[in-house]
Amino acid sequence: MVAPKKPVPAGLSGASELFQLLRDGRPRTRAELADTTGLARSTVGLRLDALLELGLIRPIGEGASSGGRPPSQFALDPSARVVVGADLGATHATIAVADLSGAILLTHREALAIADGPEKVLTWVVDETRSLLAEAGRSPADLLAVGVGLPGPVEHDTGRPVNPPIMPGWDGFDVPGWIFDALGVPALVDNDVNIMAIGEQSRSFPEVSDLLFVKVATGIGSGIISGGLLQRGAQGSAGDIGHVRIERGKGVACHCGNFGCLEAMASGPAIARQVRAEGADVETMADVIDLLRRNDLRAIRAVRQAGRDIGEVLTTCVSLVNPSVIVLGGSVTRAGEHLLAGVREVVYQSSTPLATEHLSIVQSRTAENAAVIGACILALQFALSPQAIERMSAR
Numbered sequence: 001m002v003a004p005k006k007p008v009p010a011g012l013s014g015a016s017e018l019f020q021l022l023r024d025g026r027p028r029t030r031a032e033l034a035d036t037t038g039l040a041r042s043t044v045g046l047r048l049d050a051l052l053e054l055g056l057i058r059p060i061g062e063g064a065s066s067g068g069r070p071p072s073q074f075a076l077d078p079s080a081r082v083v084v085g086a087d088l089g090a091t092h093a094t095i096a097v098a099d100l101s102g103a104i105l106l107t108h109r110e111a112l113a114i115a116d117g118p119e120k121v122l123t124w125v126v127d128e129t130r131s132l133l134a135e136a137g138r139s140p141a142d143l144l145a146v147g148v149g150l151p152g153p154v155e156h157d158t159g160r161p162v163n164p165p166i167m168p169g170w171d172g173f174d175v176p177g178w179i180f181d182a183l184g185v186p187a188l189v190d191n192d193v194n195i196m197a198i199g200e201q202s203r204s205f206p207e208v209s210d211l212l213f214v215k216v217a218t219g220i221g222s223g224i225i226s227g228g229l230l231q232r233g234a235q236g237s238a239g240d241i242g243h244v245r246i247e248r249g250k251g252v253a254c255h256c257g258n259f260g261c262l263e264a265m266a267s268g269p270a271i272a273r274q275v276r277a278e279g280a281d282v283e284t285m286a287d288v289i290d291l292l293r294r295n296d297l298r299a300i301r302a303v304r305q306a307g308r309d310i311g312e313v314l315t316t317c318v319s320l321v322n323p324s325v326i327v328l329g330g331s332v333t334r335a336g337e338h339l340l341a342g343v344r345e346v347v348y349q350s351s352t353p354l355a356t357e358h359l360s361i362v363q364s365r366t367a368e369n370a371a372v373i374g375a376c377i378l379a380l381q382f383a384l385s386p387q388a389i390e391r392m393s394a395r
């Protein structure tokens with residue numbers, strides 16, 4: 001039986017198709033590559049030569065480094081180039097340099113206010129990119145792309161923030177253009193929850209193709225990975241669950257102007273407000289977490305109820321997208337099992353058995369690194385795409 005040929009994407013004919021196979025890092029022989037692609041051995045040879053010349057793959061096995069027999073296997077060379085990812089939060093920024101396998105080589109984190117505006121914040125990104133590259137012993141020419149996560153809505157195609165509520169001066173700012181002018185590489189921009197979903201999935205659940213990442217912090221939002229792909233929706237607001245109305249929220253005002261939103265009942269500030277109303281001396285969610293550690297019943301009740309509220313909205317999400325994993329991340333999830341227990345209680349009780357039979361609801365494993373890992377992966381997905389490899393090999 002002859003294996004069906006894999007269709008070549010329109011406009012692609014060269015080395016990129018082979019490279020997409022070798023991207024996973026598993027070494028393959030010429031014969032394997034010819035079988036999988038349906039290409040003639042001689043064509044495979046030519047395309048491997050092109051990729052070797054670009055330095056993106058390396059020979060592995062016998063005769064790999066010296067003369068003599070031709071190398072038997074080939075794989076991605078993770079150290080061939082690097083990408084940079086930046087996670088820009090409301091008050092802190094984290095930046096990292098990663099190799100082509102997505103492994104983080106160096107990270108730097110410092111206090112930085114997003115409200116200082118795009119010029120100041122992006123100058124920091126550019127300066128830190130240059131110093132991280134130097135520290136990692138890499139030249140600026142090794143950099144393929146930069147991924148950036150922002151704490152507000154972003155128009156994905158243009159990388160411009162759209163009416164971001166906590167980012168004065170950023171509305172419509174050409175983030176990719178600014179970074180390209182300074183560093184000469186493309187920049188990919190997305191909101192923080194989406195890049196957290198990408199980071200968590202790639203690092204902790206690489207085999208899972210249907211995952212919901214829920215960030216619970218000052219705000220509440222989610223990133224949807226369905227069929228292995230991040231879903232942004234028509235306007236990029238897919239997963240924006242913070243302003244869905246919940247039963248318990250009747251009559252409670254939300255900062256968005258509506259009443260009864262999930263965010264007005266189950267975000268960090270909302271939980272702190274409810275514990276305060278019970279007579280506890282707390283200002284912030286961090287204070288509530290301190291109380292939890294002392295087993296304060298008021299704190300436990302409020303956090304567990306917030307979990308149930310989030311579960312109420314997630315029950316609908318489970319019916320819509322049928323994820324196999326729901327990951328809870330963000331600062332409020334430091335409250336630990338109590339929040340998770342509330343979410344599980346409602347989701348497992350209210351969903352259909354078929355939807356929850358294989359559903360796990362877990363705490364983020366990448367924790368505060370989810371976003372910066374995701375920013376690196378976003379840059380990699382672009383830089384190693386068939387189109388990008390095609391452009392590189394055409395040069």
Ligand SMILES: [Zn+2]
Nearest residue numbers: 243254256261
């Ligand atoms: Zn609202």
